[in-house]
Amino acid sequence: MRQTPYEMLGGEAGIRDLAGAFYNAMDRMETAHDIRAMHADNLDEIKDKLFEYLSGWLGGPRLYSEKYGTVCLTEPHAPFEIGSKERDQWLACMDQALVDVGADDELRGLLKQPFKMIAGTVQNQRD
Ligand code: HEM
Numbered sequence: 188m189r190q191t192p193y194e195m196l197g198g199e200a201g202i203r204d205l206a207g208a209f210y211n212a213m214d215r216m217e218t219a220h221d222i223r224a225m226h227a228d229n230l231d232e233i234k235d236k237l238f239e240y241l242s243g244w245l246g247g248p249r250l251y252s253e254k255y256g257t258v259c260l261t262e263p264h265a266p267f268e269i270g271s272k273e274r275d276q277w278l279a280c281m282d283q284a285l286v287d288v289g290a291d292d293e294l295r296g297l298l299k300q301p302f303k304m305i306a307g308t309v310q311n312q313r314d
Contacts, residue, residue, distance in 0.1 A: 191245065191246025191247065192245040192246055192294070192297065192298060193242065193245040193246040193247035194246070194247075195290075195294055196245065196288065196290065196294070197288075198247065199242070199247070199248075201288065202238055202241050202242050202245060202247065203238045204288050205238075205241065205284055205285070205288050206234050206235075206237040206238035206241060207234050207238075208283075208284035208285075208287040208288050209234075209237060209280055209281055209284035210226075210230040210233060210234050210237070210280075211284075211287075212280045212283040212284050212287065213226070213230075213276075213280045214230065216279070216280060216283065218276065218279060219276045219277075219279065219280050221272065221273055221276060222273050222276045222277055222280075225267050225273075236251070238250075239251040239254060240258070240260075243258065244258070244305070260305075260308065260309050261308075261309075261311075264309050264311060265311065267311075268311070268312050269309055269310050269311050269312060270310065270312035270313075270314040271310065271314055272314075273310070274306045274307065274309070274310045277306050277309075278302060278303060278306050281302055282295065282299075285298065
């Protein structure tokens, strides 16, 4: 049987690592400065939420929707102005995070388009 991306990334521990690597990348990449500034100093809580979200989105247990009753990302992002610049910064952090957790080119290629689509749905400013 074909594996889900959740399994390909190493299951629960792998997805937790990915969420951590994502915010660590955002924290250190000068090119992600604009979106880092939107977040709290301490990234622990948001790392947990992204882990819970990605768990379900990548084909594993739906931890976020079980806890919060929705997978809709519009409302939590509504207070922030997210244009194509911010969207692209987010995608660059995710690509870096995938490299950092050791995802191979095939897996990164497989996830590129779906991540682009979901980041596009979070974008709330036309430019
Ligand atoms: C497109 C660019 C994006 C930007 C600039 C952005 C930025 C943010 C910010 C500033 C927050 C609030 C952090 C806080 O509460 O301290 C947040 C929350 C969140 N983001 Fe994003 N985000 C983006 C895309 C995404 C995408 C594509 C996903 C999922 C794949 C995602 C998942 C989440 C989750 C799960 C939360 C927590 C929501 C909650 O409070 O329940 N974000 N994001």
